[in-house]
Amino acid sequence: MKPLELIHSSLEKRVLVELRGGREYRGILEGYDHPHLNLILRNAEEYMNGEKKRDLKKVIVRGDNIIYISP
Amino acid sequence: MKPLELIHSSLEKRVLVELRGGREYRGILEGYDHPHLNLILRNAEEYMNGEKKRDLKKVIVRGDNIIYISP
Amino acid sequence: MKPLELIHSSLEKRVLVELRGGREYRGILEGYDHPHLNLILRNAEEYMNGEKKRDLKKVIVRGDNIIYISP
Amino acid sequence: MKPLELIHSSLEKRVLVELRGGREYRGILEGYDHPHLNLILRNAEEYMNGEKKRDLKKVIVRGDNIIYISP
Amino acid sequence: MKPLELIHSSLEKRVLVELRGGREYRGILEGYDHPHLNLILRNAEEYMNGEKKRDLKKVIVRGDNIIYISP
Amino acid sequence: MKPLELIHSSLEKRVLVELRGGREYRGILEGYDHPHLNLILRNAEEYMNGEKKRDLKKVIVRGDNIIYISP
Amino acid sequence: MKPLELIHSSLEKRVLVELRGGREYRGILEGYDHPHLNLILRNAEEYMNGEKKRDLKKVIVRGDNIIYISP
Numbered sequence: 001m002k003p004l005e006l007i008h009s010s011l012e013k014r015v016l017v018e019l020r021g022g023r024e025y026r027g028i029l030e031g032y033d034h035p036h037l038n039l040i041l042r043n044a045e046e047y048m049n050g051e052k053k054r055d056l057k058k059v060i061v062r063g064d065n066i067i068y069i070s071p
Numbered sequence: 072m073k074p075l076e077l078i079h080s081s082l083e084k085r086v087l088v089e090l091r092g093g094r095e096y097r098g099i100l101e102g103y104d105h106p107h108l109n110l111i112l113r114n115a116e117e118y119m120n121g122e123k124k125r126d127l128k129k130v131i132v133r134g135d136n137i138i139y140i141s142p
Numbered sequence: 143m144k145p146l147e148l149i150h151s152s153l154e155k156r157v158l159v160e161l162r163g164g165r166e167y168r169g170i171l172e173g174y175d176h177p178h179l180n181l182i183l184r185n186a187e188e189y190m191n192g193e194k195k196r197d198l199k200k201v202i203v204r205g206d207n208i209i210y211i212s213p
Numbered sequence: 214m215k216p217l218e219l220i221h222s223s224l225e226k227r228v229l230v231e232l233r234g235g236r237e238y239r240g241i242l243e244g245y246d247h248p249h250l251n252l253i254l255r256n257a258e259e260y261m262n263g264e265k266k267r268d269l270k271k272v273i274v275r276g277d278n279i280i281y282i283s284p
Numbered sequence: 285m286k287p288l289e290l291i292h293s294s295l296e297k298r299v300l301v302e303l304r305g306g307r308e309y310r311g312i313l314e315g316y317d318h319p320h321l322n323l324i325l326r327n328a329e330e331y332m333n334g335e336k337k338r339d340l341k342k343v344i345v346r347g348d349n350i351i352y353i354s355p
Numbered sequence: 356m357k358p359l360e361l362i363h364s365s366l367e368k369r370v371l372v373e374l375r376g377g378r379e380y381r382g383i384l385e386g387y388d389h390p391h392l393n394l395i396l397r398n399a400e401e402y403m404n405g406e407k408k409r410d411l412k413k414v415i416v417r418g419d420n421i422i423y424i425s426p
Numbered sequence: 427m428k429p430l431e432l433i434h435s436s437l438e439k440r441v442l443v444e445l446r447g448g449r450e451y452r453g454i455l456e457g458y459d460h461p462h463l464n465l466i467l468r469n470a471e472e473y474m475n476g477e478k479k480r481d482l483k484k485v486i487v488r489g490d491n492i493i494y495i496s497p
Contacts, residue, residue: 001173003180003202019138020163020207021091031072035178036106037204038074059141060074062108062134063204065091067161070201090280092233102214107248109216130283131216133250133276136233143315145322145344162305162349177320179346205346209303212343232422234375244356249390251358272425273358275392275418278375285457287464287486304447304491319462321488347488351445354485374493376446386427391461393429414496415429417463417489420446 007032010071017041019065022049027059029071037063078103081142088112090136093120098130100142108134149174152213159183161207164191169201171213179205220245223284230254232278235262240272242284250276291316294355301325303349306333311343313355321347362387365426372396374420377404382414384426392418433458436497443467445491448475453485455497463489 010029017025017039027044039061046054081100088096088110098115110132117125152171159167159181169186181203188196223242230238230252240257252274259267294313301309301323311328323345330338365384372380372394382399394416401409436455443451443465453470470482 001182003173003175003182006173006182006200006202023138025139031074031077033074036074037180038108040072040074040077056139056141058077059139060077061139062137064135064206065138066204067165067207068167068198068201068203070198094280096281102216102219104216109250111214111216111219127281127283129219130281131219132281133279135277136280143324145315145317145324148315148324148342148344179322206348208346209307209349210309210340210343210345212340236422238423244358244361246358251392253356253358253361269423269425271361272423273361274423275421277419278422285466286459287457287466288459290457290466290484290486321464348490350488351449351491352451352482352485352487354482378493380494386429386432388429393463395427395429395432411494411496413432414494415432416494417492419490420493 004034006071007037007069010069013071015039015041016070017061018067018070019061020067021065023047023065024050025056025059025061027056030058037066037069039063039066039069075105077142078108078140081140084142086110086112087141088132089138089141090132091138092136094118094136095121096127096130096132098127101129104134108137108140110134110137110140146176148213149179149211152211155213157181157183158212159203160209160212161203162209163207165189165207166192167198167201167203169198172200175205179208179211181205181208181211217247219284220250220282223282226284228252228254229283230274231280231283232274233280234278236260236278237263238269238272238274240269243271246276250279250282252276252279252282288318290355291321291353294353297355299323299325300354301345302351302354303345304351305349307331307349308334309340309343309345311340314342317347321350321353323347323350323353359389361426362392362424365424368426370394370396371425372416373422373425374416375422376420378402378420379405380411380414380416382411385413388418392421392424394418394421394424430460432497433463433495436495439497441465441467442496443487444493444496445487446493447491449473449491450476451482451485451487453482456484459489463492463495465489465492465495
C-alpha cells in the first residue's frame with residue numbers, strides 16, 4: 001500500500017498529525033493534496049508539547065512541517 | 072476538498088495564519104498563489120508569541136514559513 | 143543493490159526508522175513511496191531520546207525527516 | 214489579486230521586508246524576480262531586532278529568507 | 285573524476301559517512317542511488333559525538349543529512 | 356530592473372555580501388551564476404560578527420547562504 | 427568568469443572549503459559535479475572550529491553544506 005492510498009482511505013476519519021516543534025493536531029481529515037501532503041482537518045485540536053492550545057474548526061496544515069500522520 | 076479549494080473559498084474572509092518562530096497573522100485573505108501558498112492579507116495584525124506586535128494594512132506572507140492557515 | 147530495492151525487500155518485515163530530533167520508530171513496513179521515501183509502518187512504537195512514547199497502530203512517516211532506515 | 218501583482222504594483226514605493234533572524238529592511242522597491250522573490254531595495258535601512266544597523270544605497274535581498282513584504 | 289564515480293568505485297569497501305548532528309557511520313558500502321546519494325551500508329557501526337552507539341547489520345542512510353563520505 | 360541585472364552591472368565592482376550566521380564578505384565581484392547566485396569575489400575580506408577573520412584572494416560563495424548582496 | 431569555471435580551473439590544486447557548523451576542509455581538488463557542487467578532495471585535513479580533527483586520504487564533500495570554496 002502506498003502512503004497516499006492510506007491517506008486517501010483516512011478521509012472523513014480522525015487522524016493524529018505530528019509536526020516539528022512539538023506541535024500536534026487531532027481532527028477529521030477532510031482533504032489533502034499531492035505531492036505536498038497539505039492536509040485539511042475539521043474540528044481540530046491543537047496541542048503544543050502535549051498541552052491543548054486551541055480548537056480550530058477548520059485548518060489547512062502545510063505538509064512541510066509534518067513528521068507523521070497516524071490514521 | 073483540496074487544501075487549495077478551501078483557501079480559494081476563504082478569499083475576502085478573515086483567516087488566522089500561523090508561522091514558524093511564534094509568529095501569527097490575522098487578517099482578510101485578499102489573494103494567494105499556487106503552489107507556493109504565498110498569501111496577501113489585508114488589515115492584518117501581527118502577533119509574536121501571543122503578543123500583538125504590529126498592524127499591517129497589506130502584507131504578502133511567504134508560504135515557506137507557514138505552519139497552518141485557519142479560515 | 144539500490145536503496146529502494148532494499149526498502150522494497152523489507153516490506154512486511156520489522157524496520158527501525160531513525161528521525162531527526164531524537165525520534166525513533168520501530169514497526170512493520172507496510173508501504174513506501176518514491177522518491178519521497180514516505181513510509182507506512184504497522185504496529186509501530188515511537189521512541190523519543192530512547193524512551194518509549196506511544197504505540198501507533200498505523201503511521202505514515204514523512205521521508206523528509208528520516209536519517210536512516212534499518213531493516 | 215495574486216501576491217506577484219501586489220509586489221509589481223509596489224514598484225518605486227516604500228516597502229517593509231521582514232526576514233528570518235530578526236532582520237528588517239525598509240526601502241524603495243526597485244525590482245524583483247519570479248519565482249524566487251529576490252528584491253532590489255533602494256535607499257534601504259537595515260534593522261536587527263528593531264535597532265537600526267546600516268544604510269544600504271542599493272541591496273538585493275534574496276527571497277529565501279523573507280517572511281513577509283508589506284507595501 | 286566525478287564524486288559519483290568515486291562512490292561507485294567504493295562499492296564493497298569500507299567507508300566513513302559523516303552526518304549532521306555529530307553522527308558517524310562506518311561500514312561496507314553495498315549500494316547507493318543518484319542523485320539523492322542515499323547509501324546502503326552493511327555491518328555498520330553508528331557513532332554519536334565519537335562514542336559508539338549501535339551496530340546495524342544493514343542500514344539505508346538518507347543522502348540529505350550527509351556531510352561527507354570518505355572511502 | 357531585475358536583481359540579476361543589478362548583479363551583472365556590479366561585475367568588477369566592490370560588493371558587500373551578507374550571509375547567514377553572522378558572516379560577511381567584501382570584495383570585487385568577478386562572476387556569478389544563475390539561478391543559484393553563487394558568486395566569485397576577488398581580494399575578499401571575511402568578517403564574522405563584525406570582526407575581520409581572513410583575507411581570501413579568490414572565493415566562490417555559494418548562493419544558498421546569502422541574505423543580501425549590496426553593490 | 428562563472429563560479430563553475432573557477433572550480434574547474436582549480437582541479438589538482440589546493441583548495442579551502444568552508445562548511446556550515448564550523449567545519450573546514452583543506453586538500454587537493456580532485457573532482458566535482460554540477461549542479462550539486464559535491465567535491466572530491468585528496469590528502470584532506472578536517473578542521474572543527476579551527477582545530478585539526480582528522481586526515482582524510484579521500485573525501486567526497488556534499489555541496490549542500492558548503493559556504494565557500496577558496497582556490
